[in-house]
Amino acid sequence: MAWAPEARTAAPGPGGSDLEVLRALESGPRGLVEAEADERLARHGENTFPGRRPASWPRRFARSLRDPFTAVLVGLGLVSAVLAAWGTACVIAVLVTVSCVLRATGEHRADRSAAALRELLAATATVRRRATDASPPTAREVPVDQLVPGDLVLLAPGDLVPADLRLLRATGLTVHEAALTGESAPVRKSAETPPGPDGGGSGFDRPHLCFQGSSVVSGTASGVVVATGRDTVLSGALSAEHGLRGRGRRTATPFDRSVNGIAWTLIRFMLLTAPLVLIADALLHGRGLETMPFAVAVAVGLTPEMLPVIVTTALARGAALLARDGEVIVRRLPALHDLGAVDVLCVDKTGTLTEDRPVLAVSEDADGRPDPAVLHWAAVNALWTLHLAELPAPDALDEAVLDTAAADFGTDPGEEYEGVDALPCGPGRRLSTAVVRRPGDPRFALASTHTLVVKGAPEDVLDRCALDAAERERLAGRARALADGGLRVLAVARAERPARSRPYAPGDEHDLTFTGFVGLSDAPAPSAAEAVERLARRGVTVKVLTGDHPGTAARVCRELGLDPGEVVTADRIDTLDDTALARLATDTTVFARCAPEHKARIVRALREGGHTTGFLGDGVNDLAALRAADVGVCPRDGVDVAREAADVVLASKDLTALERAIVTGRRSSANIASYLRITLSSNFGNVIAMLVAGLVLPFLPMLPAQVLVQNLFFDAAQLALAFDKPGAGAGERPAVLRPRALLRFVTGFGLLNAAADLATFGVLALAVRSLGGHGGQEAFHAGWFTENLLTQGMVMLLLRSGRRAAEGRAAGPVLPAVTGLAVVGLLLPLSPVGAALSMTGLPPVYYGLLALVLALYGAGLAVARARADRQPAA
Numbered sequence: 063m064a065w066a067p068e069a070r071t072a073a074p075g076p077g078g079s080d081l082e083v084l085r086a087l088e089s090g091p092r093g094l095v096e097a098e099a100d101e102r103l104a105r106h107g108e109n110t111f112p113g114r115r116p117a118s119w120p121r122r123f124a125r126s127l128r129d130p131f132t133a134v135l136v137g138l139g140l141v142s143a144v145l146a147a148w149g150t151a152c153v154i155a156v157l158v159t160v161s162c163v164l165r166a167t168g169e170h171r172a173d174r175s176a177a178a179l180r181e182l183l184a185a186t187a188t189v190r191r192r193a194t195d196a197s198p199p200t201a202r203e204v205p206v207d208q209l210v211p212g213d214l215v216l217l218a219p220g221d222l223v224p225a226d227l228r229l230l231r232a233t234g235l236t237v238h239e240a241a242l243t244g245e246s247a248p249v250r251k252s253a254e255t256p257p258g259p260d261g262g263g264s265g266f267d268r269p270h271l272c273f274q275g276s277s278v279v280s281g282t283a284s285g286v287v288v289a290t291g292r293d294t295v296l297s298g299a300l301s302a303e304h305g306l307r308g309r310g311r312r313t314a315t316p317f318d319r320s321v322n323g324i325a326w327t328l329i330r331f332m333l334l335t336a337p338l339v340l341i342a343d344a345l346l347h348g349r350g351l352e353t354m355p356f357a358v359a360v361a362v363g364l365t366p367e368m369l370p371v372i373v374t375t376a377l378a379r380g381a382a383l384l385a386r387d388g389e390v391i392v393r394r395l396p397a398l399h400d401l402g403a404v405d406v407l408c409v410d411k412t413g414t415l416t417e418d419r420p421v422l423a424v425s426e427d428a429d430g431r432p433d434p435a436v437l438h439w440a441a442v443n444a445l446w447t448l449h450l451a452e453l454p455a456p457d458a459l460d461e462a463v464l465d466t467a468a469a470d471f472g473t474d475p476g477e478e479y480e481g482v483d484a485l486p487c488g489p490g491r492r493l494s495t496a497v498v499r500r501p502g503d504p505r506f507a508l509a510s511t512h513t514l515v516v517k518g519a520p521e522d523v524l525d526r527c528a529l530d531a532a533e534r535e536r537l538a539g540r541a542r543a544l545a546d547g548g549l550r551v552l553a554v555a556r557a558e559r560p561a562r563s564r565p566y567a568p569g570d571e572h573d574l575t576f577t578g579f580v581g582l583s584d585a586p587a588p589s590a591a592e593a594v595e596r597l598a599r600r601g602v603t604v605k606v607l608t609g610d611h612p613g614t615a616a617r618v619c620r621e622l623g624l625d626p627g628e629v630v631t632a633d634r635i636d637t638l639d640d641t642a643l644a645r646l647a648t649d650t651t652v653f654a655r656c657a658p659e660h661k662a663r664i665v666r667a668l669r670e671g672g673h674t675t676g677f678l679g680d681g682v683n684d685l686a687a688l689r690a691a692d693v694g695v696c697p698r699d700g701v702d703v704a705r706e707a708a709d710v711v712l713a714s715k716d717l718t719a720l721e722r723a724i725v726t727g728r729r730s731s732a733n734i735a736s737y738l739r740i741t742l743s744s745n746f747g748n749v750i751a752m753l754v755a756g757l758v759l760p761f762l763p764m765l766p767a768q769v770l771v772q773n774l775f776f777d778a779a780q781l782a783l784a785f786d787k788p789g790a791g792a793g794e795r796p797a798v799l800r801p802r803a804l805l806r807f808v809t810g811f812g813l814l815n816a817a818a819d820l821a822t823f824g825v826l827a828l829a830v831r832s833l834g835g836h837g838g839q840e841a842f843h844a845g846w847f848t849e850n851l852l853t854q855g856m857v858m859l860l861l862r863s864g865r866r867a868a869e870g871r872a873a874g875p876v877l878p879a880v881t882g883l884a885v886v887g888l889l890l891p892l893s894p895v896g897a898a899l900s901m902t903g904l905p906p907v908y909y910g911l912l913a914l915v916l917a918l919y920g921a922g923l924a925v926a927r928a929r930a931d932r933q934p935a936a
C-alpha cells in the first residue's frame with residue numbers, strides 16, 4: 063500500500079492516554095452534547111462513505127468505452143480512418159456514441175431507482191451522547207453520516223466501522239480490514255497504546271486504531287471518532303484511485319462465465335472473419351486493399367456491439383422494476399442475472415427462516431423438573447456478559463432470557479452480583495461465560511470466590527462439565543428431545559473458583575457443574591413457508607445451513623414444509639475433502655452446528671459441484687458464505703456487514719420477494735439470450751452468404767455503407783428485445799446460458815439464414831442478368847438490403863425466448879420494432895436515401911419472387927424453432 067494512513071489521521075496523535083485523546087478532541091468519556099454534535103456536523107460536514115458516491119457522467123461514459131465490443135468498434139473505426147473511408151468511420155463513430163450513451167443512461171436509471179431504497183437501508187452507528195450538559199449519557203443509533211469527530215462510538219460484531227476511531231476500551235475485538243489492506247484474516251485490536259513514538263507501527267497494524275471501511279468480526283469496543291468523511295484514511299485511499307477491495311470477487315460469477323464468455327468467443331470469431339474476406343477476395347478476384355472497407359464493414363456487422371447495451375438495459379430495467387415495488391435492491395447489476403441462474407439457495411435459519419424473536423418455553427433442572435433457578439442463572443450470565451462486553455444491543459437469545467427473568471422474578475436477576483469478567487460468544491464460539499462475585503465485606507474480599515456462569519450450546523457446555531460419560535449422554539439426549547420439539551436449547555452450568563485478579567480465558571471453562579436447560583421457541587417467519595414452496599416450484603433447491611442444534615433445525619424445516627432428510631452436522635464436514643463434500647452437499651438438505659467457515663465451505667462445495675449457488679443470511683456468522691456464494695442475499699434487518707457483503711438486499715420483510723426477484727432475473731436473462739440467439743444466427747448467416755457471394759460475384763455483394771446502414775437499423779430494432787416480456791416459460795427454470803447449446807443453435811439457424819440469403823442471391827442474379835450493367839448491381843444491392851432486413855425481422859419474431867413457435871404472436875415493443883424494420887427494408891432502397899447509397903428498386907416481379915423466398919424461409923424457421931424447443935434450451 064503506497065499511501066500512509068498516519069499522514070491523514072492528523073489530530074490527535076495516536077499515542078497518549080484515553081483522557082488526553084478525548085481532551086484533544088474536545089470530548090469526554092460521557093460523549094458529546096447533541097448541540098455540540100450539530101455544531102461539529104456543520105463544521106466538518108457529513109460523514110459520507112466514499113464508496114457510496116455515484117459515478118459521474120464522464121466516468122460512466124469512459125467505463126462503457128472500456129468494454130470489448132466498443133473497443134473493437136473503435137479499432138475498426140481507426141482502420142477506416144487510416145484508409146480514408148470516412149463514411150465508414152463516421153457510421154462507426156455514431157454506433158460507438160449511441161451505444162455508450164444508451165448504456166450510461168441505463169446504468170444511471172438503475173442507480174437512481176435504487177437510490178431512494180438504499181437510503182432506507184442506510185447504516186447506523188451506536189453513539190453515546192447527552193441531550194444537555196447535565197443529562198446522563200445515553201446510547202443511541204444515529205445515521206452514519208451524522209457522526210462527528212469526538213463522538214463516542216460503540217462497536218459490536220457485524221458493525222461496519224463508521225469512521226476512523228481511536229479505541230478506548232476493547233474486549234476480544236477483531237476486525238476485518240480486507241477492504242483497506244487486502245488482508246483476509248481478522249486483525250486483533252486493543253485499546254492499549256503500544257510503546258513508541260508513533261504508537262507501535264505506522265500502518266493499519268496499529269492495534270488501537272480502527273479505520274472506516276473495516277468491519278467488526280468479534281468482540282466489542284468503544285472508541286472516539288478521530289476523523290470523518292473526507293478526512294478518513296479510506297477516503298484518502300479512494301481519492302488516490304485505490305478502489306475498495308472488500309467486495310471484489312475472487313472467482314468468475316455465472317454472469318462472467320456465460321455472457322462475457324460468449325462475448326469473447328465472438329470477438330475472436332470476428333477478428334478472424336475480416337482477414338478471411340480479404341484473402342478470399344484477393345485470391346479470387348485479384349482485388350487488393352480496396353476491399354478493406356468492405357471487410358471492415360462485414361466485421362462491424364458481425365460484432366454484437368449492442369450486447370453491452372442490451373445487457374445493461376435488460377438488467378437495469380429488471381432492477382428498476384424490483385426497486386419500484388420496494389421489495390428488492392440489486393446492488394450489483396450482473397447479480398440479477400446470476401440470481402436468475404441460481405438453482406441452489408442456501409439459507410441461514412435463525413433470523414431468516416425464523417423471526418429471531420425467541421420466547422422462553424422451558425427452564426428445567428438436570429432431572430427434567432421445571433426449575434426457575436436455571437432461568438435465573440441464565441439471566442445472570444446474560445446480564446453480565448452484556449454489561450462487561452459492552453454489547454450495544456443484546457442478542458435475541460439474551461434479550462428473551464432477560465425479559466422473561468425480569469417478568470418472573472420482579473427484579474433484574476444478576477444485580478445482586480458484581481461482574482468480574484466476561485467471555486461472550488462469537489463466530490465459532492457457541493457459549494458465553496460471565497464471572498461474578500457477591501459484593502460483600504471488603505475485609506473478606508481475598509477469601510471470596512468467583513462464580514463462573516456459563517450458558518451455550520448443550521454439546522459445548524456438557525463437554526466442559528464434570529460428568530461421567532453415561533450422565534453426559536443422558537443429558538445430551540434430553541437436549542436432543544427438547545430440540546426435536548423445535549426449541550432452541552441452551553445448557554447452563556456453573557463453577558465456583560477462588561477469587562483472582564488475573565483475567566479469565568476460555569481455558570478456564572472446565573469442570574463445571576451442570577445446572578439445567580432453558581428452551582426457547584422461535585416462530586418461523588410468516589412468509590417463510592410460502593417462500594420455500596414457491597422456490598421449489600421455480601426449480602430452486604433450498605438448503606438450510608445453521609449454527610443451531612440439528613434437532614431444532616430439522617423441526618423448523620418440517621414446519622416450513624421442507625423435508626430435512628438426514629441432518630449433517632459440521633463435525634462430519636471436517637472429515638471430508640472437497641470432492642466428497644460436494645457430493646454430500648448435493649444430497650443434504652440441512653447442515654447444523656455450522657461455524658461461519660463451514661457455511662462458506664458448503665457453499666463453495668456446491669459451486670464446485672456445478673450448482674449456481676445463492677446464499678441468504680443476515681448475521682455475522684453468514685458473512686463468509688455471503689461472500690463465497692455466486693449471489694449473496696441479505697434481508698433488510700441483517701447486520702451492516704452482511705448487507706454490505708450482499709449483492710441483493712430484500713427491502714421488505716416478505717421472503718417471497720426473493721422468488722419474484724429470481725423470476726425477474728430470469729426474464730432479464732431470457733431477453734439477453736434472445737438477443738444473442740437472434741443477432742448471432744442472423745449475423746452468422748450473413749457472413750456465410752457474404753463469403754459465398756464474394757467468391758462468385760464479380761462485384762461486392764454489398765457496399766460498405768450499405769452493410770453499415772443495414773446494421774444500424776437492425777441494432778436499433780433489437781433494442782426492443784431488452785424491453786420484451788418473455789413468455790411464462792422463461793421464469794420457470796433457472797436461466798443458465800450454456801455457450802455450447804447456444805453455439806449449436808446459432809450454427810443451425812445461421813445455416814438456415816444463409817440458405818435464404820443464397821436463394822435471394824439466385825433471384826437477384828436473374829435480375830442482374832435481365833437488367834445488365836451498372837443498374838443491375840444497384841438493384842442487386844437493393845434487393846439484398848430489403849431481404850436482409852425482412853429476414854432479420856422474422857428472426858426477431860420467431861427466435862425469442864420462452865415462446866414456442868406456435869405462440870409466435872408478438873406483444874410489447876418487439877412487433878412495432880419489427881414492423882419498422884420491414885418498412886425501412888422495403889422503402890429505403892426506393893427513397894432518395896437509397897439512391898444516395900447507390901440502390902435502385904427492382905422490377906415488381908422480383909419482389910414477388912423475394913416474397914416466395916421469405917415465405918419459405920419463415921416456414922423453415924417456424925419448423926426449426928419448434929424442433930429446437932423440444933431439445934434442451936440454449
Ligand SMILES: Nc1ncnc2c1ncn2[C@@H]1O[C@H](COP(=O)(O)OP(=O)(O)OP(=O)(O)O)[C@@H](O)[C@H]1O
Pocket residue numbers: 410411412413457459460487489490491492493494517518519520551552607608609610611656657681683
Ligand atoms: N447469547 C448466547 N448465549 C449463549 N449461547 C449462544 C448465544 N448465542 C448463540 N449461542 C449458541 O451458539 C449457537 C450458534 O449460534 P450462531 O449464531 O452461530 O447460529 P444460530 O443463531 O443458532 O443459527 P443461524 O446460523 O441459523 O443464524 C446457538 O445455537 C447457541 O447454542
Ligand SMILES: [Mg+2]
Pocket residue numbers: 410411412413414680681
Ligand atoms: Mg442468523
